[in-house]
Amino acid sequence: MLAARLAESGLPSVLINSTPEVGLGVAYSTPFEGHLLNVRSNRMTAVEGRPDDFVDWLKANRPELGEPSDFAPRKVYGDYVRARLAAVEAAHPGLIERRVASVAAVTPSRLILSDGEALEADTVVLCTGNPAPNAGDARGDRIIGDPWAPGALDRIGLADDIVIVGTGLTMVDMVQVLVARGWIGKATAVSRRALMPRPHNLFPDTPTPLPPEALSGPLSRRLKAVRALARQGCWRCVMEAYRPITADLWIAATPDQRARMVRHLRPWWDVHRHRIAARIGHALDALKAAGRLSVLAGRLGRVECGPDAVTVHWSPRGGGVAAPLTAAWMIDCTGPGHSAATDPLTAPLIRSGRARMDPLRLGLELDAAGRVLHADGTPDPSLFVLGPPARAAFWETIAVPDIRKRIEAVVAALS
Structure with missing residues (x-):
């Protein structure tokens, strides 16, 4: 998605992936069409500002799945992302170079590939998605x-x-x-x-207006206000109201508020938010x-x-x-094993002082544009993080509606 938007903005990029199939990741590489998106089709456009892009593609390519309020198969969404990339490549020839390779290291001016080749780079954006689960200590054939x-x-x-x-x-x-x-x-x-x-409701929920006490002040007061709204009959409407402002609230939260959120509320947030x-x-x-x-x-x-x-x-x-x-x-099935401190790409960046972990150790600290912060807190103008690995900075950065907004911030910074 980022490579396509960069090309549409006239900026060239090299898209590196370990396999020829780009645009899939864990979520969209599933061959099983029973694995559905967790977001309705009419909210899954890959391009901010073009709300009907995915639904229009469905109507043209999978008309039986074109109902805007339904949940399309994730496999089909992968087809859409790849089709969009191919269309942009055709419309902007030469601006996207694909490389099938693995990156062994990131230096200030180049990438070192696993075969030893050095690739010059003015800017690097880490879009590594969700890693495999941490298997823990249990081992065995069963x-x-x-x-x-x-x-x-x-x-x-x-x-x-x-x-x-x-x-x-x-x-x-x-x-x-x-x-x-x-x-x-x-x-x-x-x-x-x-x-x-x-589960979602069968039909879309309308966001409910949030009172001031649900948006600012002590977390206990916010939670009390949210629970009162939920008791009125539509907790999904409350979650829909929070959805577009969650990242802003997270960015504005103090380290102590973030810690309390992660420690006490995160499990309930996850099951109500990611339906x-x-x-x-x-x-x-x-x-x-x-x-x-x-x-x-x-x-x-x-x-x-x-x-x-x-x-x-x-x-x-x-x-x-x-x-x-x-x-x-x-x-x-414990989910992605995010650990920037031990990841082969990011751990050396932390050790060298080019990056630092956030206080809760959720991931790398970033500025508002997604730039990695050095150990002294200054942003690195040539190193960005996008997608799930950016969760420490933006919290909600997993779903496409959130990622496409972050993409626009990265494109603006690079422009």
């Missing part, structure tokens, strides 16, 4: 540490029972794939609070009602992996003793 790896779920038999670590969006995705394959086993999902993503299509929610409810999906609140303990089964010891939330969970497989 443990699937990265469920997104090609063929990761192929070993699971149709009648096999599974234990899933995590109850968020990744868990939802994996259960969908298994069910579509004809899987008839049982799944037990465990997380600290057993919170699952809430799933209503039909997916209904399918999960049906699995739970049939006794095939159980969701438990607790902490994981020791994991024992045998030749035919895995045994997961766990402690229920609130105390007490629980019998170990035994299944044929354990799947890590």
Whole structure:
């Protein structure tokens, strides 16, 4: 998306990706059309200021999916992003160079590729997306540490029972794939609070006006105001009202307010903010009602992996003793393992003082345009971060509606 906007602004770029298929990442590389977008089609344009771009593309290329308020398959959205890039390349020949390569290091004036080649660069923008999960200490043939790896779920038999670590969006995705394959086993999902993503309404929700006390002042007062609004009957309307201003509120928050948000409210924010299509929610409810999906609140303990089964010891939330969970497989669905301090690209930048971690260690500190801050707090004019790795600076920078706004800021800075 950034390369296309740069080209439309007359700026050349080199687009580096480890595979020839650019524009997919984790979310859109899924071949399963049952994996739906979490945002309605009419809000998924890849270009800020062109609200109908994606819907118009659907009507022309996948007319059966052209309903603006519906949720299109993520695979199809990947097709749209690639089609947009190709169209821009055709309209602006020579402004986008594609390179199939991996970057080993970022220096002030060049990129060092994994094959040793040095690539001159005036500016570098890190758009590395969501990394694979942190597999933790558990190891074994019966443990699937990265469920997104090609063929990761192929070993699971149709009648096999599974234990899933995590109850968020990744868990939802994996259960969908298994069910579509004809899987008839049982799944037990465990997380600290057993919170699952809430479903969207069938029809779009209208943002509710937010009173001043919900936008400023002590966090406790804001939360009280939000809960009062939610009790009036439409919590989704409240979340829709916060959506366009979340990044601004995060930027304005003090370090202490951010810490309290992450420590106490983040799990509830995530499941209410990053919702799933209503039909997916209904399918999960049906699995739970049939006794095939159980969701438990607790902490994981020791994991024992045998030749035919895995045994997961766990402690229920609130105390007490629980019998170990035994299944044929354990799947890590804890989500992306963001860690800028250990990432091969960004860790050296931190050690050299060219970058620094934010106080909560969510990621690299950035300025309002997305520039990386040096150890002394000065912005680096030639190093930007865009997308999920920029969450420390902007909090909501995962969904396309948020990313496309950040793209405009980066394009403006580079222009």
